[in-house]
Amino acid sequence: MNERILISGASIAGLTLAYWLTRYGLRPTVVERAPGLRAGGNGVDVRDQAVDVVDRMGLLPRVRAAAADVRGMKFVDARDRAVARIDTTDPGGIEIMRGDLVALLHEQAAVEYLFGDSVRHLEQDADGVTVTFDHAGTRRFDLVIGADGMHSTVRSLAFGPEERFVRFKDHYFAFADADASLAEDRWVTMHNTPGKMAGLYRSGNHAQAKAYFIFRSAPLSYDVRDVEEHKRLVGQAFAGETSWRVQELLGAALADPGFYFDALSQVRMDSWSAGRVALVGDAAWCASPASGAGAELALVGAYRLAGELAAAGGDHRIAFPAYDTGHRPLVRKKQRIGPNVRLMVPRTSGGRWLRDTFARLPLMRMTGAVERMARPRLQALPDYAPVL
Known part of the structure; x- marks a missing residue:
């Protein structure tokens, strides 16, 4: 035993x-x-x-x-105008x-x-x-x-x-605390430039929002436990991004002691x-x-x-x-x-346009419901009885 x-x-x-x-x-x-x-x-x-x-x-x-x-994802342009929304609510989850x-x-x-x-x-x-x-x-x-x-x-x-x-999937991501007033309540707001995404996660039941960053990259060499090095890598990746609220979010994220960074793997x-x-x-x-x-x-x-x-x-x-x-x-x-990754982080401006166009189609509003209906029914979990 x-x-x-x-x-x-x-x-x-x-x-x-x-x-x-x-x-x-x-x-x-x-x-x-x-x-x-x-x-x-x-x-x-x-x-x-x-x-x-x-x-x-x-x-x-x-x-x-x-x-x-949270109701879903909202994609915005450089002027913070919503260009598409995707409902991600799951009644069973x-x-x-x-x-x-x-x-x-x-x-x-x-x-x-x-x-x-x-x-x-x-x-x-x-x-x-x-x-x-x-x-x-x-x-x-x-x-x-x-x-x-x-x-x-x-x-x-x-x-x-x-x-x-560990199999690297060509992207790195980070998240940290952010000012909730920057985001629409109950939505994940995302802004894309080619190969990058900056976003805000705003829960309906929490005063604190989360800033998100994802960027496409070749494998990087770094200490997985060195938070200051992680901040430097994300700061470098988004240093030239001046559209939307990227720099405002980045400044707040880099000041957060709870800053988290890792490879998408x-x-x-x-x-x-x-x-x-x-x-x-x-x-x-x-x-x-x-x-x-x-x-x-x-x-x-x-x-x-x-x-x-x-x-x-x-x-x-x-x-x-x-x-x-x-x-x-x-x-x-x-x-x-x-x-999923191509949806969140299109590699090109053309890919972003296609994503936004597809997301605005009426059919897209039904995708989540159709996916849930098509989801195979899983067998019930076993009830375990201890043999002591």
């Missing part, structure tokens, strides 16, 4: 996993590099099977109450700010936390895993789960270097486990922000991983392959991001 389980990352996946492991009688510990919960982040979608997961956790009413309430969802999950997951620390080294043997931390003393665990994002330390230690698994792996170590969330299958499925995959994947461990009586040799088999079809589907 593998009871002592280390989870690296107080993320959506990590906190969901901690809750379900505790519910099944296991003893998880969560280690998080940040000194506390990461309160920021963009809007994330809880839909389809993920709605069922938060409902089973008793969180659905609170998640609905905290919904971002919920959009919520990432920080709000993380706070709700943390309230549910009453486990041991090691904030301000990180895994430095892992050593597996027949009976468990010896874990060395940056600050805490060396400890033994039965299993280790990496829920530490696309740049996962656990994945690097147990599976190999990042470049073997996906994680592709043949297996999410190696011995007593497994991965969940973006560490295992990041579909990129363009998929809009990060929270959905994290919630469902964590639920399945905990459930398979419970059903197998903690035997990772049975549970890890079953988790992989059960969750991988949904991951494959969500990693097919299609035209």
Whole structure:
């Protein structure tokens, strides 16, 4: 019975996993590099099977109450005139700010936390895993789960270097706090120049707006944890953009301590486990922000991983392959991001004109509803019974 389980990352996946492991009688510990919960982040979608997961956790009413309430995307020209709108509302789903969802999950997951620390080294043997931390003393665990994002330390230690698994998708993105008065309430406002997008995300239930930046680029060399270097890269990319409110947004974003920057990438792996170590969330299958499925995959994947461990009586040799088999079809589907990036960031002025023209067609207003109707009905999530 593998009871002592280390989870690296107080993320959506990590906190969901901690809750379900505790519910099944296991003893998880969560280690998080940040000194506390990461309160920021963009809007994330809880839909389809993920709605069922938060409902089973008793969180659905609170998640609905905290919904971002965004109607759709609005594209504007240099004079801030709306040239097209796309309705993105989904009656069956919920959009919520990432920080709000993380706070709700943390309230549910009453486990041991090691904030301000990180895994430095892992050593597996027949009976468990010896874990060395940056600050805490060396400890033994039965299993280790990496829920530490696309740049996962656990994945690097147990599976190999990042470049073997991360696939760059030709763009970089950033977001930070912005003045809510600059954006229309309940809309994501976007302004494009060739190969770039600057925008504002304004939730109907939040006083704070978010500034967004995306730019097309060849691969860049930088430290993934150096925020000041990230700000310099985004500042350089948009230095010559003087139309609309780009410079106003850029100035506010670069002054925000919570500034976030990363590559638009996906994680592709043949297996999410190696011995007593497994991965969940973006560490295992990041579909990129363009998929809009990060929270959905994290919630469902964590639920399945905990459930398979419970059903197998903690035997990772049975549970890890079953988790992989059960969750991988949904991951494959969500990693097919299609035209999303071209829609948000046309490469040319002609491409932007085509996008805006198509978005104004009456048929486009029906696209979301048609897509939801054509969406294949997923099988109900399994009910896991612990075998203890």
